[in-house]
Amino acid sequence: MDLEDIAKHYEKMSDSQFINLITTRGSGLRLEVYDLIKKEIKKRNLNPKLFDSIEVQNKEFSIEEIxxxxxxxxxxxxxxxxxxxxxxxxxxxxxxxxxxxxxxxxxxxxxxxxxxxxxxxxxxxxxxxxxxxxxxxxxxxxxxxxxxxxxxxxxxxxxxxxxxxxxxxxxxxxxxxxxxxxxxxxxxxxxxx
Incomplete structure (x- = not known):
C-alpha cells in the first residue's frame, strides 16, 4: 500500500478502531507510516501518548523492562x-x-x-x-x-x-x-x- 491509501484507510476508521489498531498491531510498521499516525492522532484530537504505544511495540525489551x-x-x-x-x-x-x-x-x-x-x-x-x-x-x-x-x-x-x-x-x-x-x-x- 502506498502512503495515500494508508492515510485514507486510517481516515475511514472510527476512533476506537484506530486506537485499537495502533495499540495492538503497531509492530513492524514502515517508518513513513509513523508520521501518518502522528498526524491522524493530532487530527482526531486524541491523546498524543497513544503514539508511544507504536514505539513500544517496535522495540526489543530487556526482562527488566517487561x-x-x-x-x-x-x-x-x-x-x-x-x-x-x-x-x-x-x-x-x-x-x-x-x-x-x-x-x-x-x-x-x-x-x-x-x-x-x-x-x-x-x-x-x-x-x-x-x-x-x-x-x-x-x-x-x-x-x-x-x-x-x-x-x-x-x-x-x-x-x-x-x-x-x-x-x-x-x-x-x-x-x-x-x-x-x-x-x-x-x-x-x-x-x-
Whole structure:
C-alpha cells in the first residue's frame, strides 16, 4: 500500500478502531507510516501518548523492562474478587471437554490474585477430569496432559515476582499497557479482555 491509501484507510476508521489498531498491531510498521499516525492522532484530537504505544511495540525489551510493565498490572485490584491485598499474577487455564466423537480443547490466559488463580486452575482440573475423557481418541489422551498442565502452572500463581504467564501476557499487550499506563480503569479492561 502506498502512503495515500494508508492515510485514507486510517481516515475511514472510527476512533476506537484506530486506537485499537495502533495499540495492538503497531509492530513492524514502515517508518513513513509513523508520521501518518502522528498526524491522524493530532487530527482526531486524541491523546498524543497513544503514539508511544507504536514505539513500544517496535522495540526489543530487556526482562527488566517487561517486568516494569508487568508491575503496572500486578498493582491493580483483582478483577475476580476485588482484593488489593495480594499482587496479581497470571496463569494458563487448560480444559478439555469431550462429546464421544470429538473433543474441545481450550487454553486461556487469566490474570488475577493468587487465590482466584488457584480457584480457576482447580475448576479447570475438575471439569477436565469429569468431561474430558469421553471423546475418542483425543479426549482420552489430552485429559491427563491438561490436568497436569493446570497442576504445573498452579505452582507459579503465588510467586512474589511476575510469573511466566503474566510476563507473556504483558509482552503481548505491551502497546496497550503503554498507551494506558496512567489509566487504572483501562488497564483493568486490558486484563479482562
Amino acid at each position: 517486568e516494569y510493565y508487568a508491575e503496572l498490572l500486578r498493582n491493580l485490584p483483582c478483577t475476580e474478587c476485588g482484593s488489593t491485598h495480594q499482587k496479581l499474577n497470571g496463569t494458563i487455564i487448560y480444559t478439555v471437554k469431550s462429546f464421544i466423537l470429538f473433543s474441545i480443547n481450550n487454553t486461556e490466559c487469566f490474570i488475577a490474585c493468587p487465590q482466584c488463580l488457584n480457584k480457576k486452575n482447580n475448576k479447570a482440573m475438575l471439569s477436565t477430569s469429569l468431561l474430558g475423557w469421553w471423546g475418542f481418541p483425543s479426549g482420552f489422551f489430552k485429559t491427563p496432559v491438561y490436568i497436569y498442565r493446570n497442576y504445573k502452572v498452579k505452582k507459579e500463581n503465588k510467586w512474589n515476582i511476575p510469573n511466566n504467564a503474566l510476563l507473556s501476557f504483558t509482552l503481548e499487550n505491551i502497546g496497550k499497557i503503554q498507551a494506558y499506563k496512567d489509566n487504572k480503569e483501562k488497564l483493568i479492561k486490558i486484563i479482562n479482555s
